[in-house]
Structures are given as structure tokens and as C-alpha cells.
Amino acid sequence: MSNKTTWIHEELDNLKAAGLFNVIRTIESPMDAWVTIDGKRLLNFCANNYLGLANHPRIRQAAQEAIDRYGVGPGAVRTIAGTMSLHNQLEQRLAAFKRAEACITFQSGFTANLGAIPALVGRGDVIFSDELNHASIIDGCRLSRAKVVRYVHNDVDDLQEKIAQTTEYNRRMIISDGVFSMDGDIAPLDKLCAVAEAHDIMLMVDDAHGEGVLGEGGRGIVDHFGLHGRVDIEVGTLSKAFGVVGGLVAGKQVIIDWLRQRGRPFLFSSAMTVPDVAACLEAVDLLEASTELVDRLWHNAKVFKEGMAGMGFDTGKTETPIVPVMLGEAPLAQEFSRRLFSAGVFAMAIGFPTVPRGKARIRVMNSAAHSPSDIEQALAVFGQVGREMAVI
Ligand SMILES: Cc1ncc(COP(=O)(O)O)c(C=O)c1O
Numbered sequence: 001m002s003n004k005t006t007w008i009h010e011e012l013d014n015l016k017a018a019g020l021f022n023v024i025r026t027i028e029s030p031m032d033a034w035v036t037i038d039g040k041r042l043l044n045f046c047a048n049n050y051l052g053l054a055n056h057p058r059i060r061q062a063a064q065e066a067i068d069r070y071g072v073g074p075g076a077v078r079t080i081a082g083t084m085s086l087h088n089q090l091e092q093r094l095a096a097f098k099r100a101e102a103c104i105t106f107q108s109g110f111t112a113n114l115g116a117i118p119a120l121v122g123r124g125d126v127i128f129s130d131e132l133n134h135a136s137i138i139d140g141c142r143l144s145r146a147k148v149v150r151y152v153h154n155d156v157d158d159l160q161e162k163i164a165q166t167t168e169y170n171r172r173m174i175i176s177d178g179v180f181s182m183d184g185d186i187a188p189l190d191k192l193c194a195v196a197e198a199h200d201i202m203l204m205v206d207d208a209h210g211e212g213v214l215g216e217g218g219r220g221i222v223d224h225f226g227l228h229g230r231v232d233i234e235v236g237t238l239s240k241a242f243g244v245v246g247g248l249v250a251g252k253q254v255i256i257d258w259l260r261q262r263g264r265p266f267l268f269s270s271a272m273t274v275p276d277v278a279a280c281l282e283a284v285d286l287l288e289a290s291t292e293l294v295d296r297l298w299h300n301a302k303v304f305k306e307g308m309a310g311m312g313f314d315t316g317k318t319e320t321p322i323v324p325v326m327l328g329e330a331p332l333a334q335e336f337s338r339r340l341f342s343a344g345v346f347a348m349a350i351g352f353p354t355v356p357r358g359k360a361r362i363r364v365m366n367s368a369a370h371s372p373s374d375i376e377q378a379l380a381v382f383g384q385v386g387r388e389m390a391v392i
Helices: 003-017 057-070 078-082 085-097 109-120 135-144 156-165 189-199 221-225 253-262 264-268 274-289 292-311 330-342 372-388
Strands: 034-037 040-044 102-106 126-130 147-151 172-177 202-206 233-237 247-251 322-328 360-365
Touching (some): 085 102, 085 247, 102 109, 109 172, 109 202, 109 233, 109 247, 109 253, 109 264, 126 156, 135 172, 147 156, 156 189, 189 202, 189 221, 247 253, 253 264, 274 292, 322 330, 330 360
Parallel strands (some): 126 172, 172 202, 202 233
Antiparallel strands (some): 034 040, 102 247, 233 247, 322 360
């Protein structure tokens, strides 16, 4: 064995011993309420496919028609030759949907964060960042070279203290996830906005899990709190509720104009593909036409949460369709997930480093794609495994 890679073997063995090794399941069917894995049909509670759009007939058709008309690949980065009329249309439609002045799209939510943060703050600047912010925000902060001051999760008093203590700065920015993806709680964006305005600090929210979920017809967290025009940078993703893949930043025209000049993944990585863009345009059409899917998502989540609480499960502090089933140690959560799988329910165990040590859980992602009987079946399986494992 090469000496150069010995340490990797050791690290992988350590992960396995600690129950933290990611076993990646392969899906052999479309992403939907039910999926096929290893030839077996399973009820799917893992995907971020909140509205069931990943395999929606209208979204599929829109992607197919766009391929016939425009081909598949954009062929270049946006600034050189990769901007097609479809990309511009999508940005205009998303800005209108989100009731923002302007919008820019990226290849993913991750690259939207990597593009936006370093374009707006740099060396000598300060970022106040919620301690539970997503990895892509953390990486965007690191890339920016700004000083990062972490404040206690969702704690506006701590944020204010940290602001008062941090006196050496050039520009300042507050960044928070909108919905925290591992706990399902919502950032107090109205309060963050008041603090940002009081101190004249830029405010950025990453609404990856609020897009298509929160606000009127899924317009997101800014709409949920009625803060249009007051949150400087609203990052979003098209990879979750929109059912496709892509990222976006919505906000003031001047900020979006700047990101077109200085957002590095926009400048140096090719654009979203044609079928992705067309599929997202169709998703905007669907969301603007009716709130039915968003309403169904919330109804399903309510039934699931009430059922779990009724059986005595600890579902943490969720306020959204993300339901953490708190189990504690990672090996227990992994065994719980394996037993769910054997009983026909696909729901992943999440452990360190995605969540703190000792806070392992099964994360249940509800979807509008689930039927009432799907939810009933999932609750029955959770109850059965919970009793078997003496968790309830
Ligand atoms: C808060 C947050 N931001 C960004 C992302 C990345 O989004 P995407 O999958 O579009 O890169 C995620 C996805 O896990 C997320 O939860």
C-alpha cells in the first residue's frame, strides 16, 4: 500500500468504526414519492423534492421541448457565450416571482454562495455568521478572506453583542440560513433585518429550504416575513423545491449587476444547462398559477409531525416540513435507518460532522408528492421501528 494514502485508509476505517461512514444508496427510478433501490420499491422521505417537481410531467415536457429547440449545453461561461435567451427569461421570471428588483442565476445554490459572498466582502471586512450556517456559506466566507464572527444560533442578542464588540472593520455583512436544513427551524429574519438596518450592515439570507416552501405560493422567506426590498441579498436554490438544479441570488439591481461582473462561478464556470433552465421556468409557471402544491406540502408535514409527536418521538424544534427525528448517537441513528429501509421506508441517518456529535437523527423530508396513505404507512413503520428499538 502506498504511504501517501495510508492516512486515508485509516481515516475511512475510523469513520466506519464511529458509524459515520456515508453509505450512498443508488436510486434506479425517477426521484418521486416512491423510489427503487436495489430493485426494491421504497417510500422516499430523503429528497428535498418538496413539491414533487423532480418528476412532474409538465417539468419533464418543458425540458424535452427546450432540448428540441435549443439543444442541451450552454457551451460556455455566461460572460463569453453561455447566456441564452432562456437564462435571461428565467432571471426575469424569478425576480418577479420573488418580488425582487433583479435576479442572477448560478449553477447551484452552493456556487451562488461561493459567488455572492466574496464579491461583496473581502479582506478588512467582517461577516457575522450564524453558527449553524450551511457549509456553502462557511466556504463562501472563507473564500472572501473577511473576518468571520460567529454568533449563537438564531440569537439576536448575541449577534448585537458581537456587533458591539467588533469595532475594526471596513464593510460588514450579516449572513444566515433562512430555514436550517438539519433542524427545520426558521431564522428570525425580521429581527436580523432590524439589527442590520440599525447598524447599516448588509444582510444576506440563504433561502435554500424556504424557496418553494415559505411565503405566498413558495416565494420564500423574504415574502414570509414581508421584508421585500429590505434584505440585501437573497440566495436561493433551484435544486430542492424547484426539483431541478441551479442557484440564484435575488436583490437590488445594483447588487445583481455587480455579481454579473464579480461573481466568480458566474464568470469562470459554464451556465445552467438548457433543460435545467426550461424546467425551472416551468416550475415558476406552476408556482405562480396555484398554491396547491405548497399547501399540500404543509398539510402532509402537519399530519406527519402530529403523528410522530403522538407516538412520543422527539422531533426537535422544527417549524417547517423538515422533521428531525432525534436519536442521539450515530450508530443508533444508522441502525434505525437500516430498519426503516428493511420495512420499506427510505429515510437517512444524519450524524457528525453534518450535525453536532450526540445529536444524530433521522431527517424526514416531507413532500407534496406523498399521498395520505404514504404518510400513514410511513408513520406505521416509524412506530414499529421506534418500539423495536425502544426509542418510544
Ligand atoms: C442552506 C443551503 N444552502 C445551499 C445549499 C446548496 O444548494 P445546491 O444543492 O443547489 O448546491 C444547500 C443544500 O444542501 C443548503 O441547504
